[in-house]
Amino acid sequence: MSNKRTALVVGGAGVIGRNLVNYLVDQSGWEVIGLSRNKPELGKKVRWSQIDLLDQSDVAAKIGEAYQALAQVTDATLHAEASVWAAVTPSAKNEIFNVTNGDFFRWEQLWPKIDEFFDMPIAEPQTISLVNWMADKGPIWDAIVAKHRLQPHKLEALAGWKFGDLVFGSDYDVMSDTTKIRQHGFQRVEASDIMMIRLLKEFREAAVIP
Numbered sequence: 001m002s003n004k005r006t007a008l009v010v011g012g013a014g015v016i017g018r019n020l021v022n023y024l025v026d027q028s029g030w031e032v033i034g035l036s037r038n039k040p041e042l043g044k045k046v047r048w049s050q051i052d053l054l055d056q057s058d059v060a061a062k063i064g065e066a067y068q069a070l071a072q073v074t075d076a077t078l079h080a081e082a083s084v085w086a087a088v089t090p091s092a093k094n095e096i097f098n099v100t101n102g103d104f105f106r107w108e109q110l111w112p113k114i115d116e117f118f119d120m121p122i123a124e125p126q127t128i129s130l131v132n133w134m135a136d137k138g139p140i141w142d143a144i145v146a147k148h149r150l151q152p153h154k155l156e157a158l159a160g161w162k163f164g165d166l167v168f169g170s171d172y173d174v175m176s177d178t179t180k181i182r183q184h185g186f187q188r189v190e191a192s193d194i195m196m197i198r199l200l201k202e203f204r205e206a207a208v209i210p
Helices: 015-025 056-068 076-088 107-117 138-148 161-168 179-183 192-205
Strands: 005-010 030-036 047-050
Touching: 005 015, 015 030, 056 107, 056 161, 107 192
Parallel strands: 005 030, 030 047
Antiparallel strands: none
16 A cells, blocks of 8 residues: 555645645645646646635535545544654654544434534535625524633634535545554544544533533
8 A cells, every 4th residue: 555645735726835735746746636627738737626705606516525525534633643653653754644533424324413413404515605695604603602601702613614625515525545654553543423422522512612
């Protein structure tokens, strides 16, 4: 199995993004995925996904595919433990590792569990851009905060809608190989579905969400 690392470059066709793409593809051990409104002719081995994160219809067109694509995430605590392990383990010296929870999931499988947590009925994916849809929802969130006596955080401080559009608009499988770190001795894994519900429970207990 490959030990390549994966870089996702948003705005890969821009000045900064293109320079980063060129730099990474010239390094050994990198697989590069570029996101941009237009696919540039770089003559490099780069996987491109053409998407305009500010265009609701463009994001919407890719929602369904993203709902069924493979995804993976990394728990912050697991990442911290891996960092400490790499710092004190002799066999990890000067090595580079991928760190993820170790599993894969599809949003179509995970959403029902999130819906159950909030005791809400599940529906089919909606073709919306979170950036556009959530732009005027601050007052609604403020009302929810008051009703449930939540911590007085503003909506824009709690969520990055542009990042959400990126995650839910990625119409390809996202898979990082973590074989190398396990071969070197770090065996910690996390079930992503259990992690998601645990985090939601922690947010609820901290009065961040209802």
